[in-house]
Amino acid sequence: MRVAVYPGSFDPITNGHIDVLERSSKIFDRIIIAVVHNVTKKAMFTLDERVDMIRQSAAHIPNVEISCFSGLLANYLIEKQACAIIRGLRTVTDFEYEMHMAMINREIIPEIDTIFVTSDKNYIFISSSGVKEASMVGANVANLVPPVVNQALKQKYQASISLTT
Ligand code: COA
Numbered sequence: 523m524r525v526a527v528y529p530g531s532f533d534p535i536t537n538g539h540i541d542v543l544e545r546s547s548k549i550f551d552r553i554i555i556a557v558v559h560n561v562t563k564k565a566m567f568t569l570d571e572r573v574d575m576i577r578q579s580a581a582h583i584p585n586v587e588i589s590c591f592s593g594l595l596a597n598y599l600i601e602k603q604a605c606a607i608i609r610g611l612r613t614v615t616d617f618e619y620e621m622h623m624a625m626i627n628r629e630i631i632p633e634i635d636t637i638f639v640t641s642d643k644n645y646i647f648i649s650s651s652g653v654k655e656a657s658m659v660g661a662n663v664a665n666l667v668p669p670v671v672n673q674a675l676k677q678k679y680q681a682s683i684s685l686t687t
Pocket of ligand 1: 529530531532533536537538539542558560563593594595596610611612623626627641645648649650651652
C-alpha cells in the first residue's frame with residue numbers, strides 16, 4: 523500500500539488544499555493529512571477546530587485520513603510507514619522554500635520523496651493567511667474555502683466586531 527503524508531498548518535484548510543488532496547488521492551492508496559502545530563505561526567483556529575473542518579471538507583475523498591503531529595516530520599513518516607510527502611506548489615515563489623524543506627527531509631530520511639502537486643490555476647493565489655485577512659475585514663471568501671470554513675470565519679469575524687463595539 524502506498525501511503526503519503528500531506529503535512530501543513532491548515533489554518534484553515536482552503537479550496538487550494540482540497541484541490542491538492544483530490545489530485546494526490548488518485549496517485550496514492552492512502553493520504554494522511556498531518557495537521558502541524560507550527561510554532562512560528564500564530565494560529566487562528568485550534569488544532570481540534572482545524573481537524574474538524576478538514577474532516578468535513580474532505581469527507582468526499584475516500585482514502586484520506588486526518589491526524590495531528592508535533593516534532594520531526596521524518597519520525598512521523600516512519601511511524602506511518604509512508605513513502606512520500608505531499609506538498610502543493612502554487613507559483614515559483616513557493617519553489618525555493620519547498621525545495622529547501624524537501625532537501626532537509628531527504629537529508630534526514632533519504633528513502634522518502636517529496637512529491638510536489640501543482641495547483642489548479644484557479645487556486646494559485648489562495649493562502650490560509652490571505653483568506654483569514656480578507657474575511658477579518660468583511661470580504662466574502664465563500665469561493666475560496668469549503669462551506670464549513672466559510673461559516674467558521676464568519677463567526678470569528680462576528681466575534682471580532684462585537685469585541686470592538
Ligand atoms: N492552496 C492553498 N494554500 C496553499 C497551497 C495550496 N495549494 N499550497 C501552499 N499553501 C499555503 C498555505 O495555506 C500556507 O499559507 P499561510 O502561510 O498563509 O498559512 C502556506 O502556503 C504554507 O504553509 P503550510 O503548508 O501550512 O506549511 P508550513 O510552512 O506552515 O509548514 C511543515 C510546513 C509543517 C511541513 C513543516 O514546517 C514541517 O515539516 N514541520 C515539522 C518539523 C520538521 O520536521 N522540520 C524539518 C523539515 S523542514
